[in-house]
Amino acid sequence: MKTGILGGTFNPPHLAHLRIAEEVLEACALDQVLFIPAGAPPHKATADDVPFAHRLEMVRLAIAGNPAFAVSNIEGLRPGKSYSVHTLDILRGERPDDDFYFIIGMDSFRDLPLWKDYRRLFELTNLVVAARPGVAVTDPLTLLPVAIRNEFCYDVPSKTLHHCGGCRIIFLEETFLDISSTRIRRLTAAGRSVRYLVPEAVADYIAIHSLYGGPERS
Numbered sequence: 001m002k003t004g005i006l007g008g009t010f011n012p013p014h015l016a017h018l019r020i021a022e023e024v025l026e027a028c029a030l031d032q033v034l035f036i037p038a039g040a041p042p043h044k045a046t047a048d049d050v051p052f053a054h055r056l057e058m059v060r061l062a063i064a065g066n067p068a069f070a071v072s073n074i075e076g077l078r079p080g081k082s083y084s085v086h087t088l089d090i091l092r093g094e095r096p097d098d099d100f101y102f103i104i105g106m107d108s109f110r111d112l113p114l115w116k117d118y119r120r121l122f123e124l125t126n127l128v129v130a131a132r133p134g135v136a137v138t139d140p141l142t143l144l145p146v147a148i149r150n151e152f153c154y155d156v157p158s159k160t161l162h163h164c165g166g167c168r169i170i171f172l173e174e175t176f177l178d179i180s181s182t183r184i185r186r187l188t189a190a191g192r193s194v195r196y197l198v199p200e201a202v203a204d205y206i207a208i209h210s211l212y213g214g215p216e217r218s
């Protein structure tokens with residue numbers, strides 16, 4: 001089974017998350033994309049505003065109706081920061097025969113060298129890096145620390161970095177959607193509409209629970 005993994009704070013999930021998952025599913029011929037909300041995001045402070053249970057439920061609502069999408073609460077069950085390397089270790093144990101494709105945006109990829117045990121990620125999974133508006137990259141090799149560049153070869157036609165250990169880092173440039181959770185939180189706080197930026201059920205959930213400083217719903 002070829003399994004995509006889209007981890008995120010999902011505070012809240014939005015249409016770019018869904019579109020990236022759909023494009024990677026198609027481009028890499030995956031069987032499934034597993035959305036994994038971070039229990040305690042390692043590098044984001046804002047998520048404390050909105051507890052894990054709300055973010056998990058919003059992801060559930062966002063992916064409802066797509067049989068190729070599933071959500072996992074694996075990071076909500078674990079105390080401490082939600083390091084991806086730990087999550088992947090657990091998933092590897094549960095699904096020994098799966099090929100993993102860990103999906104991240106270009107902004108996350110740029111920070112990868114700051115992630116816990118990031119070099120182990122290349123032993124545990126392939127990576128798929130989705131282009132993101134405002135985050136330009138010409139040569140992906142230059143985003144890797146100098147010390148590990150010689151472990152990779154870049155194949156320009158397929159936009160893929162091949163690691164000597166076998167994993168691939170695939171760069172996907174399809175639909176650039178300038179949508180972020182930050183923007184949705186800001187719009188909501190200002191009493192503005194977030195329709196057509198998030199699935200309708202997520203917009204309703206935000207309103208019903210008065211998340212992000214939005215107005216109380218009467």
Ligand SMILES: Nc1ncnc2c1ncn2[C@@H]1O[C@H](COP(=O)(O)OP(=O)(O)OP(=O)(O)O)[C@@H](O)[C@H]1O
Pocket residue numbers: 007008009010011016017020103104105106107108130131132133177178179180181182183
């Ligand atoms: N518009 C987008 N284009 C490409 N990748 C994205 C986009 N939005 C989110 N991602 C990627 O999806 C993953 C999860 O994102 P996350 O839940 O943190 O949303 P976000 O919009 O980046 O949040 P925030 O605005 O709060 O920082 C990250 O790897 C991020 O890079």
Ligand SMILES: O=C(O)c1ccc[n+]([C@@H]2O[C@H](COP(=O)([O-])O)[C@@H](O)[C@H]2O)c1
Pocket residue numbers: 006007008009010036038041042043044082083084085108114115116
């Ligand atoms: O493992 C780490 O050190 C690490 C550091 C930063 C982010 N991540 C993961 O990257 C994914 C996107 O994170 P974020 O903060 O952009 O929502 C999510 O699954 C995080 O758990 C992981």
